[in-house]
Amino acid sequence: METARERREDPVSKLVFELSKLPGIGEKTATRLAYFILKQDSAYPEALADAILSAKRRIGLCRSCHTLTDGETCRICSNAQRDRALVCVVERPPDVQSIERAGRFRGVYHVLHGVLSPLEGIGPEEIKVRELLDRLQPAEVREVILATNPSVEGEATALYLGKLIKPLGVRVTKLAHGLPVGGVLEYTDRETVGRALENRVEIQ
Ligand SMILES: [Zn+2]
Numbered sequence: 001m002e003t004a005r006e007r008r009e010d011p012v013s014k015l016v017f018e019l020s021k022l023p024g025i026g027e028k029t030a031t032r033l034a035y036f037i038l039k040q041d042s043a044y045p046e047a048l049a050d051a052i053l054s055a056k057r058r059i060g061l062c063r064s065c066h067t068l069t070d071g072e073t074c075r076i077c078s079n080a081q082r083d084r085a086l087v088c089v090v091e092r093p094p095d096v097q098s099i100e101r102a103g104r105f106r107g108v109y110h111v112l113h114g115v116l117s118p119l120e121g122i123g124p125e126e127i128k129v130r131e132l133l134d135r136l137q138p139a140e141v142r143e144v145i146l147a148t149n150p151s152v153e154g155e156a157t158a159l160y161l162g163k164l165i166k167p168l169g170v171r172v173t174k175l176a177h178g179l180p181v182g183g184v185l186e187y188t189d190r191e192t193v194g195r196a197l198e199n200r201v202e203i204q
Pocket of ligand 1: 062
């Protein structure tokens with residue numbers, strides 16, 4: 001068996017090791033990917049490394065909605081056609097893309113970057129709750145749509161946010177049922193997401 005030191009020094013092992021840190025990639029897949037990359041001529045690994053580095057350097061969080069963007073403000077927040085009085089709260093940046101793909105939402109977003117999860121030590125301070133409440137203060141917001149995933153943590157987070165937001169005098173709704181239970185917004189088809197959005201329900 002190879003030692004940790006050998007693993008660090010052997011370039012192929014090092015590549016497999018780094019690839020295996022990616023979500024959903026075990027050592028077997030990492031090995032396959034590594035050999036695929038090494039089989040290509042050098043243009044591909046260079047383009048891949050460059051794409052990763054330049055995305056990491058240029059992409060930050062929108063200062064308004066906290067989704068990923070290469071500017072100070074994302075394209076959605078800086079679009080004058082979008083309704084700023086309607087804020088859709090989602091867990092992660094890919095959820096913004098899912099709702100955008102459904103093509104029925106004309107408001108703006110707020111990305112929490114996670115959900116409350118006491119077991120994993122994730123409380124309101126660890127996600128963008130304070131930033132959301134700050135946005136809602138000036139009474140310019142008419143409705144907040146809570147579009148967290150229909151998982152236990154997602155539902156608990158929506159409940160928590162609803163209790164904080166309702167006293168501010170803002171209408172609070174959540175996506176209609178119809179989304180698969182435990183399903184992830186990111187992988188739900190656009191028709192289902194569109195319908196869940198249109199048939200959203202008031203939180204009491
Ligand atoms: Zn934005």
